[in-house]
Amino acid sequence: MDKNKIIELKGISKAFNGEQVLKSVDLDIHDKEFVTFLGPSGCGKTTTLRIIGGFVTPDSGEVLFNGKKVNHVPPYKRPVNTVFQKYALFPHLNVYENVAFGLRLKKMKETEIAAKVAEMLDLVNLRGYEKRSVTLLSGGQQQRVAIARALCNEPKVLLLDEPLGALDLQLRKEMQIELKKIQQRLEITFIYVTHDQEEALTMSDTVVVMNGGEIQQIGTPQDIYNEPINAFVAKFIGESNILPGIMHEDYKVEFAGDNFVCVDKGFRPLEPVDVVIRPEDITICPPSDTVINGLVESVIFKGVHYEIMVRAYSDLWKIHSTKAPEVGSVVGIDFTPEDIHIMRKMENSEDYAALDHLNGEEAGTID
Amino acid sequence: MRKLANRFYMGLVFLFLYIPIFVLIANSFNASKSRTVWTGFTFDWYRKLFHNETILKSLLNTLIIALIASVLATLLGTLAAIGIYNMKKFTRNLVINITYLPIINPEIVTGVSLMLLFVALKIELGYVTLILAHVTFCVPYVILNVLPKLRQMDNNLYEAALDLGCTPPMAFRKVVIPEIMPGIMTGFLMSITYSIDDFVISYFTHGATSQTLPITIFSMTRRKVSPEVNALSALLFVAILVIMIIMNVSEMRKLPSDQRRRAAKAEKKGGRA
Numbered sequence: 056m057d058k059n060k061i062i063e064l065k066g067i068s069k070a071f072n073g074e075q076v077l078k079s080v081d082l083d084i085h086d087k088e089f090v091t092f093l094g095p096s097g098c099g100k101t102t103t104l105r106i107i108g109g110f111v112t113p114d115s116g117e118v119l120f121n122g123k124k125v126n127h128v129p130p131y132k133r134p135v136n137t138v139f140q141k142y143a144l145f146p147h148l149n150v151y152e153n154v155a156f157g158l159r160l161k162k163m164k165e166t167e168i169a170a171k172v173a174e175m176l177d178l179v180n181l182r183g184y185e186k187r188s189v190t191l192l193s194g195g196q197q198q199r200v201a202i203a204r205a206l207c208n209e210p211k212v213l214l215l216d217e218p219l220g221a222l223d224l225q226l227r228k229e230m231q232i233e234l235k236k237i238q239q240r241l242e243i244t245f246i247y248v249t250h251d252q253e254e255a256l257t258m259s260d261t262v263v264v265m266n267g268g269e270i271q272q273i274g275t276p277q278d279i280y281n282e283p284i285n286a287f288v289a290k291f292i293g294e295s296n297i298l299p300g301i302m303h304e305d306y307k308v309e310f311a312g313d314n315f316v317c318v319d320k321g322f323r324p325l326e327p328v329d330v331v332i333r334p335e336d337i338t339i340c341p342p343s344d345t346v347i348n349g350l351v352e353s354v355i356f357k358g359v360h361y362e363i364m365v366r367a368y369s370d371l372w373k374i375h376s377t378k379a380p381e382v383g384s385v386v387g388i389d390f391t392p393e394d395i396h397i398m399r400k401m402e403n404s405e406d407y408a409a410l411d412h413l414n415g416e417e418a419g420t421i422d
Numbered sequence: 423m424r425k426l427a428n429r430f431y432m433g434l435v436f437l438f439l440y441i442p443i444f445v446l447i448a449n450s451f452n453a454s455k456s457r458t459v460w461t462g463f464t465f466d467w468y469r470k471l472f473h474n475e476t477i478l479k480s481l482l483n484t485l486i487i488a489l490i491a492s493v494l495a496t497l498l499g500t501l502a503a504i505g506i507y508n509m510k511k512f513t514r515n516l517v518i519n520i521t522y523l524p525i526i527n528p529e530i531v532t533g534v535s536l537m538l539l540f541v542a543l544k545i546e547l548g549y550v551t552l553i554l555a556h557v558t559f560c561v562p563y564v565i566l567n568v569l570p571k572l573r574q575m576d577n578n579l580y581e582a583a584l585d586l587g588c589t590p591p592m593a594f595r596k597v598v599i600p601e602i603m604p605g606i607m608t609g610f611l612m613s614i615t616y617s618i619d620d621f622v623i624s625y626f627t628h629g630a631t632s633q634t635l636p637i638t639i640f641s642m643t644r645r646k647v648s649p650e651v652n653a654l655s656a657l658l659f660v661a662i663l664v665i666m667i668i669m670n671v672s673e674m675r676k677l678p679s680d681q682r683r684r685a686a687k688a689e690k691k692g693g694r695a
Binding site for chain 2: 110129131137140141143146147156157205
């Protein structure tokens with residue numbers, strides 16, 4: 056057994072009221088790793104977290120902590136602590152007593168408790184708030200108390216269930232950096248649940264992309280972004296152009312009405328594939344310089360770049376560029392072989408349904 | 423002008439509501455036995471009242487029964503509320519409606535049916551039957567006060583307690599109970615007032631030696647209304663008034679923190695926008 060593995064999930068399935076929420080999930084989580092479960096709502100990420108926390112018992116499969124099966128070990132006997140989505144601070148206790156809650160249960164000496172609470176409040180920058188009522192704190196401060204309270208028990212693994220969901224954007228970004236710092240300083244494992252892909256890419260060592268109760272891809276943020284394994288991951292992580300294609304042979308793919316050289320291999324001859332090209336990887340050039348030409352349909356200023364929609368035959372391309380072509384003009388679309396990502400078609404029709412849903416949401420934001 | 427008329431009307435309403443009580447209280451200090459002639463101020467009736475063995479005995483009965491019945495009703499009602507809260511929706515609604523029954527049921531029906539039940543079970547009418555009867559009509563008030571507190575509680579609180587190392591009974595004691603305590607206290611105080619107050623149900627379920635105050639008063643007035651009864655009623659009125667004031671003041675004290683909580687929430691929303 057790999058000594059480094061702290062938590063293993065083996066073939067975990069769970070159904071609620073006949074609805075399959077998790078379908079045979081396999082996952083290893085390593086010591087001192089920052090792991091993020093990323094996926095749309097209802098993908099099973101929170102259920103997976105709750106299974107690790109001990110609040111939900113899986114229908115089948117094994118949960119192992121350090122190689123020992125813990126399926127039926129109750130939450131209060133697991134070496135993990137949780138930061139809940141809505142903080143779940145105890146309203147009848149002040150900040151100090153909230154943080155000290157776990158320590159009091161351990162019957163620690165008052166002086167030790169005071170020292171530990173002070174250390175934790177320092178860690179989350181809340182020194183001087185000891186006597187405050189938790190109900191009078193702002194959302195960000197409540198979040199910090201929740202983190203201090205969970206860390207006070209010195210868990211080997213900290214579970215965080217969309218902890219920043221209720222905070223405003225600015226505060227969320229600050230807390231992301233702070234959480235990452237805390238994790239590195241304490242050298243413990245963080246398991247973080249979010250539906251925010253940017254959050255996942257910013258903080259994680261490993262991202263676990265989930266959809267429909269299944270793990271789609273596990274990898275570093277770079278892997279997930281640059282080499283998405285299927286159209287769902289590509290679409291969920293950042294923006295993408297996804298086109299149907301056919302893999303003729305290794306390093307040769309046909310899509311958008313032409314053959315292109317690519318860097319992918321290992322597909323069956325003539326295997327249908329999804330081709331992903333990121334909007335920021337596409338360059339706009341004079342029409343004569345390239346094989347794909349199209350009509351500029353719209354140009355939207357996005358701050359850092361323009362979002363340009365170009366219609367070429369039946370395909371609509373999304374391009375990010377700092378230069379804006381004129382609407383109605385004909386432009387060329389250019390990319391290098393490295394920019395072409397080839398993915399196997401998803402087997403599951405449900406995944407495509409989820410994908411359509413994501414597309415729909417995006418269309419909504421463009422309006 | 424219109425405002426004046428409104429106030430006058432409201433004044434009239436309160437006058438009609440409270441004049442009988444004030445007449446009674448005034449009469450309890452009237453030196454004359456007559457209810458229509460004022461002959462001077464006196465504490466005699468109060469003095470006599472506190473030398474009346476029957477009344478003192480029944481006062482003691484009332485207080486003991488109110489206390490025991492309320493404690494039992496609070497325990498039962500709180501546990502019941504937690505059970506009801508964790509039921510599936512259909513059974514929950516069903517059980518809540520059943521718990522309403524003792525409240526909407528005419529007291530005389532409850533009283534008679536309880537008496538018949540005790541007789542059928544061959545339980546001698548006395549303290550036990552009185553306490554059982556009082557628990558029966560007090561439990562719904564506790565349930566109806568505790569349930570909303572459970573609904574307001576964040577579900578994750580219990581899980582958070584488990585997460586931090588509490589066993590389920592500890593989590594319940596350290597987190598759930600303090601959260602629903604205001605509801606439990608209100609239920610308890612309401613039980614006490616209803617228990618002290620109750621006449622109809624007690625009338626059918628008391629024994630020869632277990633008369634409560636309202637029953638004693640009733641039997642005293644059957645002969646002739648003695649001014650002692652005025653004094654006693656005045657004391658009862660004041661006692662209930664004090665409990666009501668305590669209840670309301672404690673509610674009011676909790677209010678500011680709730681308001682502050684709401685204000686903090688509003689601020690958060692503003693910040694997000």
